[in-house]
Amino acid sequence: MPVPYPMELRIRIMTDIENGETEQDTADKFSVSRQTVQAYKRQLKATGSFIPIDPKGRAGRKRKLEPYHEHIRNILKETPDATLKEIAEKLPVKVHHSVVDNELKRIGITRKKKIFAAEQDREDVVERRKKWAEFIKRLNPYHLVFIDESGFRTNMTRRYGRCEKGKRLVDKIPLGHWLNITGIYGISRRGIIVPRAFTERNTNARFLQYVKEDLCPKLRKGDVVIMDNLSQHKQAAVEKLIEPKGCELHFLPPYSPDDHPIEKSFSQVKSFVRKQKIRNVEELIQFWQTMPERIRRACCKNYFK
Numbered sequence: 001m002p003v004p005y006p007m008e009l010r011i012r013i014m015t016d017i018e019n020g021e022t023e024q025d026t027a028d029k030f031s032v033s034r035q036t037v038q039a040y041k042r043q044l045k046a047t048g049s050f051i052p053i054d055p056k057g058r059a060g061r062k063r064k065l066e067p068y069h070e071h072i073r074n075i076l077k078e079t080p081d082a083t084l085k086e087i088a089e090k091l092p093v094k095v096h097h098s099v100v101d102n103e104l105k106r107i108g109i110t111r112k113k114k115i116f117a118a119e120q121d122r123e124d125v126v127e128r129r130k131k132w133a134e135f136i137k138r139l140n141p142y143h144l145v146f147i148d149e150s151g152f153r154t155n156m157t158r159r160y161g162r163c164e165k166g167k168r169l170v171d172k173i174p175l176g177h178w179l180n181i182t183g184i185y186g187i188s189r190r191g192i193i194v195p196r197a198f199t200e201r202n203t204n205a206r207f208l209q210y211v212k213e214d215l216c217p218k219l220r221k222g223d224v225v226i227m228d229n230l231s232q233h234k235q236a237a238v239e240k241l242i243e244p245k246g247c248e249l250h251f252l253p254p255y256s257p258d259d260h261p262i263e264k265s266f267s268q269v270k271s272f273v274r275k276q277k278i279r280n281v282e283e284l285i286q287f288w289q290t291m292p293e294r295i296r297r298a299c300c301k302n303y304f305k
Helices: 007-018 023-030 034-047 066-078 084-090 097-106 123-137 204-218 236-245 262-276 281-289 297-303
Strands: 144-153 180-188 191-198 224-227 248-251
Touching (some): 007 023, 007 034, 007 097, 023 034, 066 084, 066 097, 144 262, 180 262, 180 297, 191 281, 191 297, 204 236, 236 248, 262 281, 262 297
Antiparallel strands (some): 144 180
16 A cells, blocks of 8 residues: 655645645655645645545544644644643643644644844834845846855754664764854855855955955856845945946845845755864865855755745
8 A cells, every 4th residue: 555645745745835836846846746736735625634544534543632723723823932842731631742743743733933033023124125125026036146154163063963762962072172264155046156265254354355356257247246234245345346347236134134045055054064074174164165066056046036
């Protein structure tokens, strides 16, 4: 008997459909048939859920929390970041938090949270972000070049691992003798461009040097360079270097890192660094220089969605 696709995959498929992706594009993305996607849509419309159905129609044992789905949703609507134990305590029946965890998965509620700046609710910031969204839509996405920097350390490692139950997993990192580098690069639909790393913090002079020696020679006529509001970026000399190349310079609205696609790539780069456990500054700089080969062009295109 065929095994149903896991619930996590079903959730990801239906999330893409709800976000406007076509059935065929979603099917290709997750390596399933278009008929599978259509079946999930029909099931969701008919039953309000896309939990795997027993093909023989057997009801099986009734789950204890099945009658309380709406109650669970109301709890999470009021307190979205409630722990499993807190949810269990608010239910009218006594259950272990693991039962709550299983039921949440069955009804398609997953664990997630993204932090945004509270300042985004200010009227002036709301207006500037609205104008920015309208402005960016008018630009050719293939000419957008985002520039930013991020810090990396020689004591980075993966935060979690696995070992036998009842045993502690121990890893060791330098706590008193580790070093920082500041990595900077640009991202466009063409891929990662001009990566450079400094062993000291980024200064006005270092950033100008980067723009003049690394960035400008790689820009194409018509490119639109976009940066955040860091003081080093807003030097008048930066615009004077970029404009003669036939390019424009614009700045993101304040408190808007979520509008910066390069942030998504930094997350991927840091996962690479944690995996490699690089403990030497020279190796870390050399690793940074290989970013264009490590992050594929297809990934860069996805960062812009």
